[in-house]
Amino acid sequence: MKFKWRKWNRATHRDLGYIFFAMTVIYALSGIAINHLNDWNPNYVISVRDVQTSISSNPELIDKEAVMEMLIQLGEDDNYKKYYFPGKKQLKVFLDGGNIIIDLESGRGVIEKIKRRPIFHAVNFLHYNPGKWWALFSDIFAGALIILAITGLFILRGKNGITRRGAILTSLGIILPILYLIFFY
Incomplete structure (x- = not known):
């Protein structure tokens, strides 16, 4: 019996996406708040x-x-x-x-x-790792994000997959932070 890696890839991507949905929203909201500390007090x-x-x-x-x-x-x-x-x-x-x-x-x-501030005070509290157990959970989440990113590359096949359109968009996603580092670091 042949190993169906695409099936496992999709299942891994799907399940991690469901498990870490709320964490992604928490860190995204807190990240937006932290990016604009000069404009407002998010807490x-x-x-x-x-x-x-x-x-x-x-x-x-x-x-x-x-x-x-x-x-x-x-x-x-x-x-x-x-x-x-x-x-x-x-x-x-x-x-x-x-x-x-x-x-x-x-x-x-x-x-x-x-x-x-409603919502933002709580998500910022979580983002700043309030304790040892939350830090461990956040590290697991960071690892899951890496897995989500890698498995996401291989979800689609064909013209929208990683070998065509996906390759262009992935390259763009890699080039933008590199350019920012070259010019502003």
């Missing part, structure tokens, strides 16, 4: 809101009660953690998920809130 959404307060301009008259009264006016009283004075005319209040900085002379301030 957190940071919102900033200007506020006006009527808190005393004298730091000696400001205590927890005064800070809580200000927070009630701003709708942030449930988020209070601590406060301190980083400068003589500045008040900083730490909140659950953010902070408020108030200029005591003008009463103007800024509320900065930080929230985890």
